[in-house]
Amino acid sequence: MTTTVDSVLSDALLKRCMERAPGYDRDNTFFDEDFKELKEAGYLLAAVPKELGGLGLNLAQVCQEQRRLGYHSAATALAVNMHFYWTGVAADVWRSGDMSTEWILKAAVDGEIFAAGHAESGPELPLLLSTTNAEKVDGGYKFTGRKSFGSLT
Known part of the structure; x- marks a missing residue:
């Protein structure tokens, strides 16, 4: 199984995240601009299977992308990881043939954001x-x- 993937995280997007990171940390504010750009780029659908409208990345591939994001903006990557915590597990359960988590994946495609509440x-x-x-x-x-x-x- 290959773990490399053409990244949805462009170098330009990552650079902007890196430039904003000190301000978010200093001011203790939510990463609004990063979040908006990541959502628009489709990154929040990374773990959702392609069949349901996502990018279909496996765990290793999501981790690869998260490492890249974390290098540029650790706090943004940490927060986004809470969304992947749910969509990743839901995708693995769905791929195993258990459709009970499909609603989570469809909700993510519809724009819902999940957190480890x-x-x-x-x-x-x-x-x-x-x-x-x-x-x-x-x-x-x-x-x-x-x-x-x-x-x-």
Whole structure:
């Protein structure tokens, strides 16, 4: 299996991310411009299978791209990784023949952004052992649990 890929992250895009990174860090602000450019470039669909409208990169390829982004803007790469945390797992489950995660992948193609909002201290496998409860209420959901800081949450 090859791990090299023609990058969706152009050198020009990466340079702009690198130029903005010190300001985001200094001012403790969200990476709005980076996020917009990465989304417009299709990068947030890197892990989504091609059959569903994504780029179809495998784990090694997403990691290769994340290393490139992280070299230029570590905080941006860390936050974007929280989105890949979900879309990557969903893609692997989908490729195994289990369609239960297809909604995540389709939502990503429709522009939804996912975060690792289960940031709980303790569980070794937070995807499987979350202790936070989600209760459907009028207008949305009510979450009850102990939350720790997490990027992009």
